[in-house]
Amino acid sequence: MTKIFIDAGHGGTDPGAVGNGLKEKDLTLKIATKVKIMLEDYKDVSVKMSRAGDTYPSLSARTKVANEWDADFFLSIHINAGGGTGYEDYIYTSASAMAKEYQSTNHVEIMKQIDMKDRGKKSANYQVLRTSSMPAILTECGFIDNAGDAAKLKQIGNDGTANVSPNQMTLEDVTEEENGRFEAEPDTQKEDDDPFATDLSDDDSLE
Numbered sequence: 001m002t003k004i005f006i007d008a009g010h011g012g013t014d015p016g017a018v019g020n021g022l023k024e025k026d027l028t029l030k031i032a033t034k035v036k037i038m039l040e041d042y043k044d045v046s047v048k049m050s051r052a053g054d055t056y057p058s059l060s061a062r063t064k065v066a067n068e069w070d071a072d073f074f075l076s077i078h079i080n081a082g083g084g085t086g087y088e089d090y091i092y093t094s095a096s097a098m099a100k101e102y103q104s105t106n107h108v109e110i111m112k113q114i115d116m117k118d119r120g121k122k123s124a125n126y127q128v129l130r131t132s133s134m135p136a137i138l139t140e141c142g143f144i145d146n147a148g149d150a151a152k153l154k155q156i157g158n159d160g161t162a163n164v165s166p167n168q169m170t171l172e173d174v175t176e177e178e179n180g181r182f183e184a185e186p187d188t189q190k191e192d193d194d195p196f197a198t199d200l201s202d203d204d205s206l207e
């Protein structure tokens with residue numbers, strides 16, 4: 001069983017980046033949910049998400065859950081801002097060889113699926129990358145404050161079909177129905193002991 005932890009960045013009182021009528025926290029949840037649905041089509045893959053709704057688990061709580069679950073891979077999904085355009089992903093500055101390999105593999109495959117400028121494979125001292133004990137990458141899926149990227153991000157959820165073409169798949173089409181179905185599955189919630197109800201004091205360093 002391969003265990004994949006998907007972290008939808010931000011949430012709740014933390015909207016993340018905003019621009020062009022979009023909030024990062026909404027987009028990250030839609031993309032994370034879409035990725036979860038796709039991964040669950042594979043055999044022997046188990047997926048857990050850091051959040052299933054508009055809530056804010058602290059960064060330390062997110063990696064704590066992933067570490068205690070003994071995830072094989074940690075994927076944190078974010079949207080960029082600040083005047084650029086395109087997709088980039090990060091591993092920890094002192095990442096393991098396996099993390100570097102995972103980043104390379106994911107980067108190539110993601111770029112095949114999306115219509116965005118390739119900003120490259122990068123590294124940074126982000127908390128969720130530093131404190132996760134398994135290979136981890138953090139994706140920045142376009143710039144919310146760039147009109148062109150935002151137009152692509154706005155397509156997420158507008159199309160009710162789940163069977164989109166591969167070229168449209170990564171940043172689109174998590175429907176409300178899919179969200180509802182996911183949230184209705186009790187065994188995917190995994191929040192029975194409220195692991196996210198920890199302190200928020202160390203949540204300053206992600207971006």
Ligand SMILES: [Zn+2]
Pocket residue numbers: 009010016017024078079207
């Ligand atoms: Zn972010």
